[in-house]
Amino acid sequence: MPSAKTELIERIRCLDSSIEIEAVQNKTLTEREHNSIARMLRNGLAVVSFASLEDFIKKRSAEAMEDLSRCSISFSELPEKLQRAATYEVLSGLTYQLSLLEKEDKPSYIQQHALKIASTATPNFELSSHTFAHSQANISNTTIGDILKSFNVDDPWRQMSLMASNLGLTSALSLSEIFKSAALRRHKAAHVAGADIPSTDIKQFVKEAFAIAITFDALLSKAIQKLVENDDDFVRNGQKLNATSIxxxxxxxxxxxxxxxxxxxxxxxxxxxxxxxxxxxxxxxxxxxxxxxxxxxxxxxxxxxxxx
Known part of the structure; x- marks a missing residue:
């Protein structure tokens, strides 16, 4: 099964190629039928591209839970916010996911994840893959920030913005504001019949999506590395992660x-x-x-x- 990263790279690079093809580019004003088709195609790209980023956040967070389930430290040594997320806060995610399942699939689903919650009281814990980002259909900027805060990341969106700027993927603009703008663009493309998403916005989202995904992944991965290695300052002394940590x-x-x-x-x-x-x-x-x-x-x- 491809990793969350592999899938996102393929999808966003495909988006970059798609926005260059003639079918999504406007022609002269007299080419009304072509321009109408191009507009609909661009709106579709805006929706699918943002959904790809949301899917990455969900799947990468699920992978993180699997990684942590193999670490040697005890559950009680995980960051306090992470402990809360993996026990009672995960229930909101499970409740939402249950609402999407067929009746016959619900018992096995809740049994599987209930066992994982119960395992947090044992030496060999296994965290639910739905601990984060599964309590609603869409992901907000708050969701992303809360995930990283649970891993002792200090002021997550600011750290992500600094890293994205250092990578040359964005300017000094806040990645949080960029994410919110992209979410609004997706909503408009999906729900406003006359929406017309400019090709330049979609082209720019290629860099923006990579900026958000890479910096989120980097901070999350660094936190997991410190937990797996049982880093004393991080695990027991409350050390925070920031852009300079990477x-x-x-x-x-x-x-x-x-x-x-x-x-x-x-x-x-x-x-x-x-x-x-x-x-x-x-x-x-x-x-x-x-x-x-x-x-x-x-x-x-x-x-x-x-x-x-």
Whole structure:
């Protein structure tokens, strides 16, 4: 089964290609039928692209619960907000998910997740995959912030915005406001019959979706790493995570060469005409240094990332 990250990369890169095709571009005002079709197609892209980001948040959060279920620390040593989310707060998510199931599927579903809640009172706990982001149909900016707060991330959207800016995916704009604008655009495209979503907005969402997904994933992954490694400061002394907790390595195509960069330094640390060789080395260096590595294709679109 593909990971949440793999699915999102495929979907958002497909979105980037889709917005370039002739069928979604307006022609002259006299081409009324074509323009009407293009408008409907753009509205559909706006809906599906935002749904892809929501799906990533849900699936990545579920993966996080699986990762934590394999860690060696006791449930009582998890962050307090995470403990609450995995016990009684998860009930709202289970109640909503039950409402979507067929009658015959409800008993086994609730039994499965009730066992996981009960396991939090044992040494070998298993957290519900529906702990986060499953209590309603859509995800809000508050949902994303609350997930990261449960993992001791300080002021999550601010940290995500700082990282996105360092990656060159967004300017100084708040990612929280960007997410809310994208949600409103999705709502308009889905529910307003005469909506006309500009192609430029959809094109911009390619960078915005990657910015939100990568920074969310990086902070979540770093928190999980510290819990799995039983980091004393993080687990017992209340250490918070922020943007400076994560070192960044990137690969970009610049002036006809593939270049490797670290953090927000403009000078490349390595240059090569062979992408494969540079990738292998950079990924290994990022793994050893426990860094976030983000790779961009020749057009400057994210092609891959990994959080250590």
């Amino acid at each position: 070192k960044i390595r990137t690969i970009k195509r610049v002036d006809g060469k593939w270049k490797e960069y670290r953090d927000n330094i403009n000078r490349a640390v390595r240059i090569s005409s062979d992408l494969d060789t540079l990738q292998r080395g950079a990924r290994q260096r990022a793994l050893q240094a426990k860094e976030l590595i983000v790779e961009f294709d020749e057009n400057g679109v994210v092609s891959w990332w990994q959080c250590q």
